[in-house]
Amino acid sequence: MKGSFFRSMTWLHTWVGLLVCWLLYLIFFAGTISFFRDEVSLWNQPSIHNIEQQTDRIGAQKQQIISGVEYLNTQAPNAPNWRITLPEERVPYLTYGYAKPKEPEQRRASFENTRLDPNNMQPLAPFTDTRGGNFFYRLHFDLHYIDVKTARWIVCFASLFMLIALISGIVIHKRIFKDMFVFRANKGSRSWLDVHNLSSVFALPFHLMITYTGIITLIFMIFPYPAQTVYENGIRGFFNDVSPSSPVTESLQGTAPLVPINTVLDQVYTKWPEADITRVIINNPHKAAATIMVLVSPGKTLRDQSPRLIFSGASGELVAQTDDELTGSKALYESLNSMHTGRLAEPLLRVLYFLGGIAGCIMIATGCIMWAKRLRERMKKNTQPSWGLKLVEGLNLGTLMGLPLATSAFFLANRLLSKQVAERADKEILAFFLTWLCVFIIAFVKRDKLQWCVMAAINSIACFSVPLVNALTTQGNIISYLRNEQWALFMFDSLFLAIGLLFLLQTEKLRTALQAKKPTPINTQEQKV
């Protein structure tokens, strides 16, 4: 656009990046936490912390399904839908649920769930009302307080801009390999650039992958046109074609007794002897149109849609199933999706995903700080900063420091709010956004080094208090987690301690910088450079 290709790409990188960096920071931040969605949900639910790992999880599944059907048959024989969700490695409990009759204003029926300890099959106490990890999961593409569809469009375009910024960033980057080993500390905006490069280059494949696949997960919303061109009845026709279903069974009228679940399970185990069943969904039980859908875990395959078998509930016949072998394009699409969600990830890979996400957050954060720093450095002495610079600096402080603080507030609220509070889950979320709002208000009043220092100190205190409050309000604490090998909970608490320590270091560094500045009122940094 201006001069050479190199310069136009630099321009594009700067402005496209700056335009969406704060929103992207939120998306990356919440998305990174979502890799540990189940673990966060577990932490938020202290009553299930002490459920022991089953010795033979897969072996117990058949009996759990059989007793689930029995239970639902006595509790709600007329419910339109039954769901049996089996324990997984990261979800220690068993759920029997049935759909309640739909209220007129509801889009989807709500479920009445009974959760059990799979070791002794005793029902667990009702759960604390909290969104847990699902809050962060939803936040990273649905945002909050705004219409879901609008939010997703915004997130898609922000991701597109991210992709543009990544590609133009690669183009303007001259020495990718060399910069991997370059870090010049305490050199003003130069140091920020080095951190920006380091975090981008080290995790570059991750950044490209996660951004591209992120848009692909919402692709049918932004580009429904191929499906609309190829199929007469549009996107619906396409989805009917993709997901296995049996129109013949669904159209049947009248009632029919449900086949014993045994006969269905035997067919499943004949087909997949090692099957790790995740869920059994029974639609219209005791009707002629009844279907029994058995979902098994895709395991370590690059597949997003769980393999499933659908049986007729009246005859026990197999009526539909997912493809055993995926065709080329299906494999491409499924692998793009499953790479984004990372459901296949073993603990080690999951940690790598998490580190990649953190690198992304650092990349975005340093990018937006750098923009402001460079402008400050270039500014002549005694000139007023432009409103644009003030805005960027305010958004930087508000987002970069506000989001971690809001997250701590969310977890503190989870432990400190009384269990009896009405709409408790919403109150936790309110705590999150109110805290964030407070930081923003401070950031827009003043955003000097002092405010950064204070914010870092508050963040540090908040991070330390999360494991502390947890130890005071629940039966476990970080030491007992280590003793009982409750790794998910131990990692959660120690992560907060580690981040708290980082914030403490930052506070110290900013404080010394502030003190060094005091004796000479003239900006000393400029003389150093």
Add this chain to the structure above:
Amino acid sequence: MQASNRLLDFPKPVFSMLWQFMQRFNYELAVLSRFFIAIVGGYFFTAVSVSLLSVVVPVSKVDAVLLSVSASILIYTLVFIYSFYLQSLKTVWISILLSVAVQFFILSLMKGWL
């Protein structure tokens, strides 16, 4: 340029104000226009080209749709970068609009919409 300026200046002051505005924010308007063609033009380009792709590829219906949506973001990104890569804004506008029109024409012929 000067002559046309004066020509517009004399009869209608509204035009002159608009002209001055455009002169003053020439750079900003060029940037806006480029972003517009990159975002909106790129969107239409991608929409029509993936639709065309899904009709053209000789695989089953499901596969055709999945393949073309998987490629869509790649296409969008390339068009976006293309519109910032070329120096001349006019060329960007014309090339994108023209290619959208041509692809749409081909698609309509193949689907028998015309």
